[in-house]
Amino acid sequence: MPTVYVGGKFEGAITLTDKNYPYSQWTDKKLAKQREDYKKPNLSLWLEIENKEDPISPLAIPVTNLDVYEGSMKCSQSDMKFTFEFDGKAKVNVHKDTKAAIDAGEKAKATAFTVNGAQQGFENPVEISLVIQSKKI
DSSP states (O other): OOEEEEEEEEEEEEEEEEEETTHHHOOOOHHHHHHHHHTSSEEEEEEEEOOOOTTTTOOEEEEEETTEEEEEEEEEEEETTTEEEEEEEEEEEEOHHHHHHHHHHHEEEEEEEEEETTTEEEEEEEOOOEEESSSOO
């Protein structure tokens, strides 16, 4: 799979409404430790580019905490509100069509965040100022 580089700073928040899913997984420290032991990502920021040829299948750029090679990706909690921060650089494997869209100058938006394998989308896609390119940042 082709590689792209993502760099910069992003902060977003999601307020959950239910203490069941995904809240129970997001706050499960045992699950977080198990995922760490098995080298599975605990945090992921989902970026997407609109796919003009197939609008139902956006072009995904999943940035995980395991992809970060400089800086950090973290999540903080205040009751039911979770704030996600990415500040650094990451090397991400993507589909060839996603890389082609990035090389063509298409812009991505943040659509979701994943904690301990459980994903929750932002209410609306969020504009980002992250740099996404084929060459190392």
